[in-house]
Amino acid sequence: MPIRKPVFNPPFNVVRASHVELGVRDLGGSRAFYVDCLGYLVTEASADALYLRAVEERNHHSIVLRRSPEPHAHCVGFKVATEEDLDRAAFWFARLGLPTAFPEVPFQGRTLRTADPLGLPLDFYVRMDQAQSMLQRYAAYQGARIQRIDHINCFTPDVQASYDFYTDIGFRLTEYTETDDPDAKLWAVWMHRKGNVHDLAFTNGRGPRLDHIGVWTASALDILDICDVMATSGYLANMERGPGRHGISNAFFLYTRDPDGHRVELFTSDYLTVDPDLEPIRWSLADPQRQTLWGQPAPKSWFEEGSVFGDVPVREPVLAAQPIVAR
Amino acid sequence: MPIRKPVFNPPFNVVRASHVELGVRDLGGSRAFYVDCLGYLVTEASADALYLRAVEERNHHSIVLRRSPEPHAHCVGFKVATEEDLDRAAFWFARLGLPTAFPEVPFQGRTLRTADPLGLPLDFYVRMDQAQSMLQRYAAYQGARIQRIDHINCFTPDVQASYDFYTDIGFRLTEYTETDDPDAKLWAVWMHRKGNVHDLAFTNGRGPRLDHIGVWTASALDILDICDVMATSGYLANMERGPGRHGISNAFFLYTRDPDGHRVELFTSDYLTVDPDLEPIRWSLADPQRQTLWGQPAPKSWFEEGSVFGDVPVREPVLAAQPIVAR
Amino acid sequence: MPIRKPVFNPPFNVVRASHVELGVRDLGGSRAFYVDCLGYLVTEASADALYLRAVEERNHHSIVLRRSPEPHAHCVGFKVATEEDLDRAAFWFARLGLPTAFPEVPFQGRTLRTADPLGLPLDFYVRMDQAQSMLQRYAAYQGARIQRIDHINCFTPDVQASYDFYTDIGFRLTEYTETDDPDAKLWAVWMHRKGNVHDLAFTNGRGPRLDHIGVWTASALDILDICDVMATSGYLANMERGPGRHGISNAFFLYTRDPDGHRVELFTSDYLTVDPDLEPIRWSLADPQRQTLWGQPAPKSWFEEGSVFGDVPVREPVLAAQPIVAR
């Protein structure tokens, strides 16, 4: 039985998924995609990096784009509640023999840089510089009118191991996909801290790699609108999947690929998960409505392509089960 | 050069596409689909037929479902402006050697039953019994909140011949698809009388057959909503294509199939075409955004499956050019 | 009985309401309002004038803003079908002793400049320079994402006289407001040529004056969005009424005032009116849902303030009946 009880008193208090840092080869092209097309706001721009936030966000950035010879993902970042939580997190990771460091990170307070047992690079911090929220500066809304970062989805070579690790540190399961054999295996998990379907999800595959970041819009129409914009302004090939509704999470979605292939999901319409007695929802890997409630299978690229994390070695998945894929 | 000037003083005045009559094998199953799922209103029900209208419509019916051993389409109906137009229409068809009759038709005034030169059965009439418009009885809105019939789309074995015939009687071209060879051939046409993109369209294929009726909703969200309903109430397999945006007509669409395979397109967001000097828009058959602005090709069924008209013989198309199809 | 039968064979064929020309005191401020805020596209700009169109429009302009010492309306423009219609129109107006001239008008073909019997200045023309439609250049959509001009609404001192005149030239009544006395009087009329609720409406009041132009958006959400933008970018005081739903026409609306007080209605969701046997809908002047289906009365300014037409004298209305007004 692969599913466990949630841990309500975790060793440290993670508040939410906060940001990602992506390596991009051409900052100009990335700016065109994220800012001019998707409508991200630029909090800070230098010759080497762009710090972006969405209209609701007061945090200095939820996406950092850094000029890089290769299109790697650099890290995924989580906010913790207090400085004590940061110290407890460092202790927890160190005790497991995992790397811990406190590098200087621009625009952030004290930052713990570590990695999970599968090698996924993680940043934890408490304070970030605050910027002006543009939530009620509606004239600044552009593109997909993205409001905030919602979640981070990664490929892992061992979903059970990833699930176990994040359960231990307090992430709570909301939905999961299993194989149908008598000895059912976890194939994907959706886990949260902030009270909606997920802050962090894992999909079975070569990993650790970043599958996508999910960013939240207020309305499904914002997502239809950006489809029209992308399809008619040179970004048709960047529309990978959707728009559609997921069975899992009930979200309305569009998957896009940035100029380096990093995947960004526009996402809305999931649900509240704060109740401690919320029962996770099980999906069969063989159920086509799991992926897309309306029946369209995901393209093969969605299951196979992802962003590697710097020089973190990628392993083949321990589980060979295959999802339903479009041609 | 296959495109002609519009005829502004046609031999008789067609107002708009008005209704279709479909033969269905199981009235109960059809009622479940059209009324309980899509939200059509029943104006009249008998043991043998259902007369349906959408919320805006004052006409007694825009869809007639008649019990039938085979799932045939029976006819497509157009409203003309005056009784004189009806007589002029009869004269026009008779002069071309086409059949003309004035059968008794329930709930309609004098009705001319004829066929176009390709064999497509046509009804023309001036007056239909009037029912209560439910446009401002919002509590009666259900399902896809369909407001009115918009258009009729047929397969024809000879698009040029169909185009020429309907041009002569005043239908005006708004968009068309051509092959790319030096001797370009018409592959599909969209023609109107009422001032939006179409009342009648023709697609190259085995015909004459009904491809679909198009019905109008006020919002793209109505179409997303019915996707959710269909996908979770036993109609997943009835969702054939979409939701998506057409390049042609700019419409947001979902194609559904009723229990007999008759195709119904939910449709919104086209544009005004009343200007006499409106230039038709040309699309290349090889342009993938012609079908779907967002890139998804149509399924093969969309181009191959349609409803035959009673015992009207179906011919192979004169044009062999193939559209882009999904696997 | 103030209501008459429609005239189906009018003396000349008006296609639709096409454009207005407004005198504005500060072109920069007007540009900020129409272009930067509402999202109009600039087809042509000179030191003295701005020619604007909405995203769907291929006509060179639907609004002309001309620098003017006073904020007058200059004229309202209608497209007619053919050059012959233009000559027939000139003959018709001349026969009634009304002024006729054919001035040179930039970006338009031959243009008849005349006035109706109440003094309302009218331009009729057949051809206008054509611009690129931006309907499928979605990246160019801004502000309220306005698609096209829909209608023109004027105060008239004699609704019955205005109604009679435009009925004679083929405008067809769709809805009307009457007083409730035994000898019912017309208080407002909505009349169309293009097949929706109106191209031209008249409201009882000091006139002739322009009450507003109505411009069409594809979705009610576009109107909610521009409310948010206007309210948070310095245009709060320019939001005069709404958003709301009219009982009359069923439209979802917002009334705005430009920097000179000219009124622009954002408008969507009316219905198809092409059927020649469509019965006009009667409303009582005393019905509060006539104005706003949701009950809110219109502000007094809506009934009292309007744009005078140059030096055209304004008369008091012959009918003293008062609508319901908010404090």
Added chain:
Amino acid sequence: MPIRKPVFNPPFNVVRASHVELGVRDLGGSRAFYVDCLGYLVTEASADALYLRAVEERNHHSIVLRRSPEPHAHCVGFKVATEEDLDRAAFWFARLGLPTAFPEVPFQGRTLRTADPLGLPLDFYVRMDQAQSMLQRYAAYQGARIQRIDHINCFTPDVQASYDFYTDIGFRLTEYTETDDPDAKLWAVWMHRKGNVHDLAFTNGRGPRLDHIGVWTASALDILDICDVMATSGYLANMERGPGRHGISNAFFLYTRDPDGHRVELFTSDYLTVDPDLEPIRWSLADPQRQTLWGQPAPKSWFEEGSVFGDVPVREPVLAAQPIVAR
């Protein structure tokens, strides 16, 4: 300085606002309003009570309507995380000399019945019977397509006292309204546990009384749709305020009154507030955009009318400052 630091380690862990119980005089009329019009689902109905839930909810009920000679509110309910939290809560309230009891409550586990220092009746519980979530049974969505309860808003005679009390038990301030005098006074507060703008709000006024419950919809269009339904199905007089956008909370809203005058706010579009360092937003009582971003003042009834809690005495507010009201 009336604003305090949040308490991150409260004496017991409240998860969220969970439900209200309302006394109604006519269960049939209440059912027509909540179920047939607003679209609530009936989990359980008896001769004396209706237990209702919204489409996302797995809890047995979020609204209980109980037959009552007077239209009182009976209590407001909050879910706590664990049974230990329940005991800690009982200890906390008892220590303050407040009433504590553990009555049998149908469909709920152990339930603490108490009251805050102002007399507001409170129920705390951990477990409620679980029902089928209808989130992906889209055919069951009706009316306003309400997804879940969001918050509870009460009048209090002493906003500062209420704010202090709920701050002590871990409710965190997101927005507040102050008077503008040098010795600024709190006039209203919005406080949360679940991570959006509020679970509980207090408005200055005669109290304790229930101002309203707020229920969440996925889209602003759901709220526009129910306006149309209410306005045309006999509930026009039950639409008290809106639709509109609040400055405070950024929510899109409609306030309705049920047949007994209990107020229900349809609500969407606020924002995420889980960050512990989120700075509360201050609004001046004199700012008209505080109430409604688009400028319309609230009607006087909104500030004066509310539901009394059984026989709990109501006191005049200690603060005399007046909000902006419509005539």
